[in-house]
Amino acid sequence: MILPRSFYTRGTVEVARDLLGTVVRHSATSGIIVETEAYLGGDDLAAHSARGLTERTRVIFGPPGHAYVYLIYGVYDCLNLVAEPDGQPGCVLIRALEPLDGLDVMRERRPRARGAEDLTSGPGRLTMALGITRAECCGADVCAADSGLTVEEGPDRGAFEIVAGPRVGITKCVDWPLRFLLGGNRFVSRG
DNA sequence: GGTAGGATGGGCT
DNA sequence: GCCCATCCTACCC
Secondary structure, eight states, X not given: OBOOHHHHSSOHHHHHHHTTTOEEEETTEEEEEEEEEEEOSTTOTTSGGGGOOOTTTHHHHSOSSBEEEEEETTTEEEEEEEOSSTTSOOEEEEEEEEEEEOHHXXXXXXXXXXXXXXXXXXXXXXXXXXXXXXXXXXXXXXXXXXXXXXXXXXXXXXXXXXXXXXXXXXXXXXXXXXXXXXXXXXXXXXX
């Protein structure tokens, strides 16, 4: 049920697409991934790993199937899942979830959310709703049942269309179609 | 319906 | 000192 490490030991784009429909679980809450973005190695200047291996980006260069959580704009934590074989950079930003378990807990963690669509429809929102912090989760092994942060096979919901487009909020490599979302899903971060 | 602007702190030059 | 892989509010149609 928990996705095996071999799932992540592949090209980042493939992993980003295949993560759609799977389930992220942490601290009494879970959600189905409906939007992802791939951040590659090589000449992807939008990726944190583009400036090389540093203390912060060490996890991205490490073994696949681990969580890379970072602070954005000094305010919010964002969740990534590391792909590619050990030693090669590449990770997938989780941008939106469809809430699955623990909706009441999510509402307590996000008192400002008006409807269910506001709970997890954004990279900063979903970490708040699931209680994911970089202090607790950065570097966590999402393939290990006892890690507290796991990614599981999702419920079978038949065929769905994957829509690709430019990544959100970046200024470099803006034309690369590395954002993926479930077509027509109302829990995506935008459009 | 839309958007402009502020909050806020770590990472890197 | 500048740059952010964002969110929320206020205010304006």
